Amino acid sequence: MSSGPHFHRTRIAPTPSGFLHLGNVLSFSITATLARKTGAKILLRIDDMDQTRADARYVQDVFDTLNFLGIPWDEGPANTEDFERNYSQIHRLNLYNQALEKLYTKGLIYGCGCSRKQLATRNCPCAGKHMPFDTMDVSWRLKTDTQTVLNIQDYKGGVVQAVLPPEMENFVVKRRDGLPAYQLTSVIDDLHYGIDFIVRGQDLWASTVAQAYLASVLNEKQFASITFYHHPLLMESPGKKLSKSAGATSVKHMCEQGKAAGEIFEIICSMLGLAKPVTNWQQLADQALMI
Numbered sequence: 001m002s003s004g005p006h007f008h009r010t011r012i013a014p015t016p017s018g019f020l021h022l023g024n025v026l027s028f029s030i031t032a033t034l035a036r037k038t039g040a041k042i043l044l045r046i047d048d049m050d051q052t053r054a055d056a057r058y059v060q061d062v063f064d065t066l067n068f069l070g071i072p073w074d075e076g077p078a079n080t081e082d083f084e085r086n087y088s089q090i091h092r093l094n095l096y097n098q099a100l101e102k103l104y105t106k107g108l109i110y111g112c113g114c115s116r117k118q119l120a121t122r123n124c125p126c127a128g129k130h131m132p133f134d135t136m137d138v139s140w141r142l143k144t145d146t147q148t149v150l151n152i153q154d155y156k157g158g159v160v161q162a163v164l165p166p167e168m169e170n171f172v173v174k175r176r177d178g179l180p181a182y183q184l185t186s187v188i189d190d191l192h193y194g195i196d197f198i199v200r201g202q203d204l205w206a207s208t209v210a211q212a213y214l215a216s217v218l219n220e221k222q223f224a225s226i227t228f229y230h231h232p233l234l235m236e237s238p239g240k241k242l243s244k245s246a247g248a249t250s251v252k253h254m255c256e257q258g259k260a261a262g263e264i265f266e267i268i269c270s271m272l273g274l275a276k277p278v279t280n281w282q283q284l285a286d287q288a289l290m291i
Contacts, residue, residue, distance in 0.1 A: 005227065007039065007196050008041070009193065010035050010040045010041070010042055011044070012028050012032075012045070012073060015053075019057075019253070020062065020250065021250050022264070022267065023249075025071075025265075030231050030285045032071050033282055034197070044066075044073040049096075056080065061251075061252055063080060065252070068261060069261050097180070099180075100140070100184065107143075110127045110141055112127075112138055112140070112141045126141075137176055138176060140173055141170040142170060142214060145164075147163065148216070149162070150212045152209070153227040154228060155197075162209045165206045171210055173214070182207075187214050195226060197226065198226055199228075201230065205230055211223070232288075232291060234272065235271070251264060254267075268284055
């Protein structure tokens with residue numbers, strides 16, 4: 001452990017909506033390396049609330065990939081059975097619903113049945129309708145203020161001030177199917193597990209700001225003390241980030257093609273434009289953190 005910042009707990013939090021790809025491996029490697037440098041325990045948290053996309057094959061792939069590549073975690077499920085029995089987000093549904101009811105009671109959310117076209121043209125009258133909280137087949141949106149300045153703790157030191165980006169205006173906290181949305185479950189989970197350090201890709205900066213805003217209106221002051229590290233993305237081509245739908249970049253596909261773990265780390269290193277050879281996740285992350 002270095003003499004730099006010290007943290008209590010971070011997390012690896014994949015969504016089981018596809019087979020894990022090389023970009024996930026880079027993020028997990030950086031997370032594990034920074035955890036070891038800062039004394040943080042690593043929690044494995046699999047975000048399976050979106051039941052329309054979550055799949056048992058993809059949950060199993062999380063364990064297969066981490067074990068194959070030797071990327072460690074200290075807390076959380078040991079295997080798929082343990083996850084389903086004890087750690088699925090379904091088990092924390094009451095916590096999410098408590099937060100949603102708190103938002104509704106404070107008048108901070110509204111039911112919205114508008115189409116995407118209506119939302120795009122800002123022709124959305126739903127905010128003033130005061131729908132009952134048990135209204136079916138509507139999304140519940142947070143009433144947001146794009147002028148509120150939020151303070152985000154940065155791993156590199158200091159505080160970054162930010163306001164909600166336009167794409168996060170009145171973002172969804174409860175989906176049409178009645179299940180809590182990602183931004184809300186992520187905030188509640190991070191608070192529930194005592195996370196104080198989060199590593200994620202630069203593409204999730206808008207989500208970081210949205211989650212900080214949500215925590216502030218919930219009066220969850222603990223969230224404001226979380227430190228964030230946003231790392232560069234691994235790109236499939238200029239302007240195109242890797243996707244779980246791109247099977248050729250999945251670890252599962254590469255394993256089936258006979259690639260060894262060290263070869264996978266070398267491929268990622270090459271995609272980052274780094275010439276120094278690597279053989280494990282620590283070496284990969286050390287090189288990536290120098291960029």
